[in-house]
Amino acid sequence: MKNILYVEDDVEIGQIVNEDLEQRGYKVRWLTSGNRVGEVIGEADIVILDVMLPGLDGFTVGQRIKRNHPDIPILMLSARTSVEDKLEGLQFADDYVTKPFHPEELAARIEVLLRRHRRAVHDAIQIGHLTIHMVENRIVSSDGNEILLTAKQHQIFMYLVRHPNQILTKEQLYEGVWEEPYMDGDKTLMVHIRHLREKIEIDPSTPTIIETIRGIGYRVKQ
Incomplete structure (x- = not known):
């Protein structure tokens, strides 16, 4: 069963879409604003997102999702047709997709995006002695043991993995994971990286998975 994160503040439209998709066999998490998207995005196989939302608009919410979770397809559903x-x-x-729309069209577009996503997803990525199972969100070392990370450590590591070979600044990493502006001198990210290395590196004092690019930030080479 595929999980859909559906963000729509119009209750009437939301109920129609929610019921139709559930009847088609999807598991739907329906939110009426983008405030809690970050809490539940990890469960989603696809996001359906309205543009006109209370608080943060759909464009802002969608950009954040794609920045932090580039593998999750996003379908915008809006009355704005320009x-x-x-x-x-x-x-x-x-x-x-613009409103009004036919449920059959929406369902067909969802299927297309999910098929495209399934082809694009690499189930397992090998980085050094680690095997990262992207679909299952599991990290296994070469000795067969699963490495258990805290939620924040997992977010940081997966953010790096999703940007392979790219040098990410401390500002990019912090703002991408915490979704808050980075304060110069803040040691929070550095502390999390140190604890993360203690779990994933063979020798944390000489890291080979998460590289420090002195004066800039960090990189995971693939």
Whole structure:
């Protein structure tokens, strides 16, 4: 069963879409704002996102999702039909459907995105002595033991893994994981990286998985 994260503040439309998708066999988590998206995004196989939301608008929420979880397809669902809005949405989203729409069309577009996503997902990524099972969110060392991380350690590591060979600054990592502005001098990220290395590195004093790029930030080479 595929999990859909559906963000829509219009109760009438939300109920119709929610019921239709559940009847088609999907498990739907319906939110009426983007406030709790970060708490439940890890469960989602696909995100359906309205543009006009209370608080943060759908474009902002969608950009954050794609930045932190680039593997999760996003379908924008909006009454805003201008070319400018569509182009803005498609800068990060995988599809853009305008209201009103037919449930059959929405279901067909969801299936297309899920098929495309299944082809794109690499179940296992090998980095050094680690095997990262992307779909299952598991990390296994070469001795066969599963490495258990805290939620924040897992977020940091997966953020690096999803940007292989890219040098990420402390600011990028902090803002990508915590979704808050980085304060110069803050040691929070450094402390989390140290504890993360103690779990995933063979020799934490000489790390080979998470490289420190002196004066810039960190990188995971693949």
